[in-house]
Amino acid sequence: MGISIRAYGRHRGVSDTAVRKAITTGRITALPDGTIDAARADVEWAANTTSAQAPVPRPAARSRAAPMTIEDAGPGPASGPSGGNSYAQARTANEVLKAQHHKLRIAQLRGELIDRQQAVGQVFALARAERDAWLNWPARISSMLAAELGIDPHAMHVALEREVRQHLSELGDFVARLE
Incomplete structure (x- = not known):
């Protein structure tokens, strides 16, 4: 026997x-x-x-110190000819996903995560306010600078505005990577 x-x-x-x-x-x-x-x-x-x-050998037992990822759950259902471990692997992958979801939810509740759309919107509004402030600066300062330097105020205003627009155009070429 x-x-x-x-x-x-x-x-x-x-x-x-x-x-x-x-x-x-x-x-x-x-x-x-x-x-x-x-x-x-x-x-x-x-x-x-x-x-x-x-x-495909079954994965070894993991220590509590190393969190399991989806990749650790092993190959998918179509991995081997027998497909014997596919249900256990699917359950493991599901449990890993649920644990990751709960971890993210807790981080969100603690205020450790921010909404991506809201952050992008705030950065855009800040950049627009900065641009508008720079575009208004030549009109505010050109008369004072022209009087101090003893030159034509209109020529000073045109020159300052041209240089500020050039500078803003160069800054506008920057493309933020949001990954």
Whole structure:
């Protein structure tokens, strides 16, 4: 009498579905009572399994210090020929996503996150106010500077406005990367 199909799957690090498929396809043989001789099945498994048929090993247990990511959940449902771990992988990926969502929600409630559209809108309004202030500056200052320097106020105003517009045009070439 050998061990059960599930116990052999745990022994190999594969699902019981993968073990049943190996029995059905003749890669390993079960004892007459339906159990498996682990030593003999290991030899048969190694001899009759190509690298393309090799099952994907289950991920090792993780420590609490390292948070799990979606990539850690392993390959997707179409990853291997047996597809035995797809449900467990899907559940793990789902739990990881829920944990990440909760983490973001807590950060938002603590005020650690800001709304992207609102931030972009405020930056735009600030840049527009700055631009308008610079465009109004030559009209405010040109008369005083012209009197101090003893030159024509209109010529001073035209020169200042031209240079301010040139400077603002150069600043306008900047493209912010919002990633």
